[in-house]
Amino acid sequence: MLKQSLKWATGAMVGVGLAFSAQAETVKIGWTAWSDAEFVTKLTKRILEERLDQEVELTQTDIAPQYQGLAGSDIDMMLMSWQPGTHADYIEKHAGDFVNLGPLYTHARLGWIVPTYVPESELSSIEDLKKDSVREKLDGTITGIDPGAGLTRLSKQAVEDYGLDGYDLQTSSGAAMTAALDRATRRDEWIVVTGWSPHWKFGAYDLRYLEDPEGSLGGAEHIDALTRKGFYQDHVEVASVVSRIQIPLEMLQDYMYQARESSYEEAVDAFMEEQSQYVDYWVTGEL
Numbered sequence: 001m002l003k004q005s006l007k008w009a010t011g012a013m014v015g016v017g018l019a020f021s022a023q024a025e026t027v028k029i030g031w032t033a034w035s036d037a038e039f040v041t042k043l044t045k046r047i048l049e050e051r052l053d054q055e056v057e058l059t060q061t062d063i064a065p066q067y068q069g070l071a072g073s074d075i076d077m078m079l080m081s082w083q084p085g086t087h088a089d090y091i092e093k094h095a096g097d098f099v100n101l102g103p104l105y106t107h108a109r110l111g112w113i114v115p116t117y118v119p120e121s122e123l124s125s126i127e128d129l130k131k132d133s134v135r136e137k138l139d140g141t142i143t144g145i146d147p148g149a150g151l152t153r154l155s156k157q158a159v160e161d162y163g164l165d166g167y168d169l170q171t172s173s174g175a176a177m178t179a180a181l182d183r184a185t186r187r188d189e190w191i192v193v194t195g196w197s198p199h200w201k202f203g204a205y206d207l208r209y210l211e212d213p214e215g216s217l218g219g220a221e222h223i224d225a226l227t228r229k230g231f232y233q234d235h236v237e238v239a240s241v242v243s244r245i246q247i248p249l250e251m252l253q254d255y256m257y258q259a260r261e262s263s264y265e266e267a268v269d270a271f272m273e274e275q276s277q278y279v280d281y282w283v284t285g286e287l
Contacts, residue, residue, distance in 0.1 A: 025055075025234070025235075026055045026056065026057050027054055027055070027057070027076050027238055028056075028057045028058075028059060028076045028077070029041055029044070029045065029056060029057070029075065029077045029078065029079065030060075030061055030066035030070075030075040030078045031059070031060055031066075031078070031079065032060070032061070032063055032066070032080055032146075033060060033173070033175065034080070034174050035174070035198075035199055035200050035259070036080075036105075036196075036198050036199065036223070036252065036256060037079065038259070038264050039252065039256050040080075040104055040105075040223075040247070042058075042264050042265070042268050043268050043271060043272075044079060044242065044245065045058060046268050047241065047272075047279060047282065047283065048238060048241065050272075051241075051283045052237060052241065052283070054238055059075055062148045062149075063080065063087065063090065064148050066078040066080070067087075067090040067093070067094045067097075067098070070094070070097060070098045070226055070228045071094050071097035071228075073228045073229075075228070076231050077225065077226065077227045077228070077231065077242070078225070079104060079223075079225050079242075080223060081100070081223065081224040081225070081226045082108070082221050082223055083221060083222055084221070084222075085110075085150075085154070085218035085219070085221060086150035086151060086154065086218060086221055087150045088150075089153065090150075097228075097229065098226045098227065098228060098229065099227050099229060099231065099232060100224050100225070100226055101225040101227060101239060102224060102243050102246075103223060103224050103225075103246065104223050104224065104225055104247060105223055105246065105248070105249055106220070106222045106246075106249070107197075107249045108197055108198065108220070108221040108223055108249065109197050109209075109218075109219070110150075110154060110196045110217045110218055111196070111209040111212060112142065112155070112158070112195070112209070112210045113193050113195040113210070114192055114193075114207065114208060114210060115181075115185050115190075115205060115206060115207055116206040116208050117188055117206070118190055123190075123210070124210065124211055125211035125212075125213060126158060126162050126210050126211065126212055126213075126214070126216075127162060127213065129142075129164055130162065130164065134190075135167065137190040138167075138190050138192055140167050141167070142155070142159070142164075142167055142168070142169045142192050142194065143170050143177050143180045143191060144169050144171045144177065144193075144194045145174045145176075145177050146171065146172075146173055146174065147171040151194050151196060151217075154218060155194045156169060157216050161214045162214065169194075177193050177195070178193075178201055181193050181201060182204075192210070195207075197249070197253070198249050198256060199253070199256065200257040200259065200260040202253060203253065203254070203257030204257065204260065225242050225245070227242075240285070241282055241283055247278070255267045255268075255270065255271050
């Protein structure tokens, strides 16, 4: 009887030790250098570290390697899965290789964007880009972002759908896109950029989306948190917290603009202080 009790106690202690070890392991989160991804990822890191005492490591990379990282368990989580349209190809390719914890925010969208000083009478729709006068003012250029981004894939499709002969879809990065937008707006020059909401640029400049009658760039999107398979079992508390995170789009955009004006760290500080009721619910699940 004593031997059985000792065996049970030893097994229980080993089980507790394994659970503690799993929780103590560093959680690896992949992120892309997009404004919304940076804010949400750094906010999540702060919450997990300060409220759960969970060590977190951030790995900055493009979107495709993040899906591959989840499939190969090289990272534990990504907080930037645009669904249902933008990342459809990645989701189809890696179906079954990840677990979806649900949306972090909704009512997001993709599109092509112009400053509001560009007259709507001349350019209100992607269709208008076929006008010779419009193409000349834009120097036949559409300013894009990362080559591997879902938005870039859809933008290439839009060029084809609308027959935009004579246009060059320039790809580089989100930062290069906003730098080009800033230069153009300071000079009141015409520019079309590929973009999305939420983004701090809508707080910095007066902008509007071009109409997309063909629907090439998709409709409303939600941005979800994905984990590798088995992550919930290894980190049930972390997964539970992340599954409760939802941020209203306008609130997120406000803090993204604050981050642009100061730093992401200061914007996260402000959110933790000013939106503590959200953070408390995400951590505890109690209203």
